[in-house]
Amino acid sequence: MYQPEIETLAIDKMRQLQSERLAEQVAYLYKRVPFYKNKLDEAGVGPADIRSIHDIHKLPFTKKGDLRDNYPFGLFAVPQNEISRIHGSSGTTGKPTVVGYTKGDIDIFSEVIARSLVAAGCRPGMIMQNAYGYGLFTGGLGLHYGAERLGMAVVPVSGGMTERQIMLMQDFGSDALCCTPSYAMTIAEELRRRDIDPQSLKLKFAILGAEPWTESVRADVERGLGVTATNIYGLSEVMGPGVSQEDHEEKGTGSYIWEDHFYPEIVDRVTGEPLPYGENGVLVFTTLTKKAMPVLRYWTNDITSLYYDKAGKRTHVKMGQILGRSDDMLIIRGVNLFHTQVEAVLEGFTDLSNNYQLLVKNEGTMDEVEVMVELDIELSKLLELVALDNEIVKNHDRLGAMHRSIQKKINDNIGLTMKVHFLMPGAIPRSEGGKLNRIVDTRKK
Structure with missing residues (x-):
């Protein structure tokens, strides 16, 4: 462990630490950020009302x-004059979501990343090839x-230029690779x-994030x-990667949340009411130690x-696999659909790659979803395929049977x-260091 004392802190002591930090954070924001003062006043909550971490549900x-x-x-x-760095995440309005x-x-950011890298298997003296994008993106x-x-x-190669990534792995003897899961698959x-x-490579560890992925992708x-x-896991609004x-x-048992810095909750996606441990809902974070731009109960x-x-x-709480995003949930003919549900079906077919997309479109008055999925490279070589169309699939014993099985x-x-x-x-289309677009929605809004 990087910080064994805090990573194994008893839960009652963790709650005491979180309570102290939450009360201090609320008072700090109430005094310094007009947005939060107004929001707390509208909710009828003042700093004096937040004495314990268990009061967090009172906050908006x-x-x-x-x-x-x-x-x-x-x-x-x-x-x-106290801001050392400004980052931003991409936004649909053309302007980024800004964080400072x-x-x-920055010291805390580096601390939780160091913790994370040790948990991932990295050690001092190793070479890390960083294929996350540099710039406004926090990764x-x-x-x-x-x-x-x-x-x-650190080899600060950034994303893309896959041939160069491989050359550097070979020549530099990189021990660890950091990138998105989809870009790791592109390199593979x-x-x-x-x-x-x-x-033949020295590579031992891959630290992957910035998009949901599954056990079949891991394999x-x-x-x-x-x-x-x-x-x-992380997000710019809370800190960046390393949350x-x-x-x-x-592996496969969840990711430790560094809850001395980031207090997590799971809430109902409709009502916002807190949900018990083990139930799926929207992940909400409160930053307990950030000073430039703290957030309370960030949805x-x-x-x-x-x-x-x-x-x-460790004694820190674990979060399960990200099943999807509440704002990315599709409602198709009255059925709630996350793309990860389709991915779970495709995982059972070894003749397929993990690269797929859902095409959502209108057919008359009805919404339809089509699944586009690539065959595995080895299968395409084995079958000597140079192109594919519906007739080839339908008339091929192996492909036809798999096609019918997937649809069923x-x-x-x-x-x-x-x-x-x-x-x-x-x-x-592959991701060159960025996130893979799993859903293409062509419906007329």
Whole structure:
């Protein structure tokens, strides 16, 4: 562990620490940020009402629209001369969601990244190849500073230029790779195309985040790169990557949230009421130590659950796999649909790659979903396929049987009939360091 004393802190002591920090944070924001003073006044809540972490439900939510409404610096709690860094996340309005950091915030950011990297298996002296984008996006610089804090040597290659990524892995002997899951798969596919044995690389660990991914993606990345792959989670509005991290020896059991800095809740996506441990709902975070731009009960839109793992190494709460986003949920003919439900069906078919997209469109007055999924590279080579169309699939024993089976499983498991289209490997646009677009919605709004 990077900080064993805090990572194994007894839960009652953690609650005491969180209570002290929450009360201080609310008083700090009430005094310094007019937006929060007005919001708390409207809710009939004052700093004196927040004595314990258990009072957190009294506080109003903060949502992404609040950040846009206060663009660019309306939520900053410190004067400009105390801001050390400004980041932003992409927005649909053309202007980014802006977040700021003091020097102390950058130190905490680096601290939680260092914790996360140790949990992922990294150690001082290793070489980390950072294929997250640098710039306004928090990922690149966040991982960079955290790895340096840990004592790793950082290769700041950023995203894209896959051939160069592979050359640097070979020449520099990179021990760890940080990037999105989809880009890790892109690198793995390029290794296969070039007949490079992943075991010839020194690579041991892949720290993947910025988009939801599944166990089948993990298996593909681990096999394709010869690594142990773990999930890192975060969002700019709260801090950036490093809000939570999966331990490399506890894969598949959830990611530890560093709850001395970020207090998590799960709430009902409709009512906002708190939900018990183990139930799925919207993940909400309150920053307990951030000073430049703290947030109270930030509504992430990510759907997941929380639980304490008694068999885990640490005492911090774990978050489950991200099932999707509440704002990305599709309602198709009255059925609630997340793309991860389709992904769960596709995982059972080894002749398929993990690269897929859902095409949503209007058919007359009805909404329809079509599934576009690529065949596995090895299968396409085995069958000597150079192109695919519906007739080839229908008249091919192996492809036809798989096609019918997928359509039936989608109907049985999800309750919707979807057209399924097989594509050649590489047909769906790849992410070059960014997030993979799983849903293409062409419906007229």
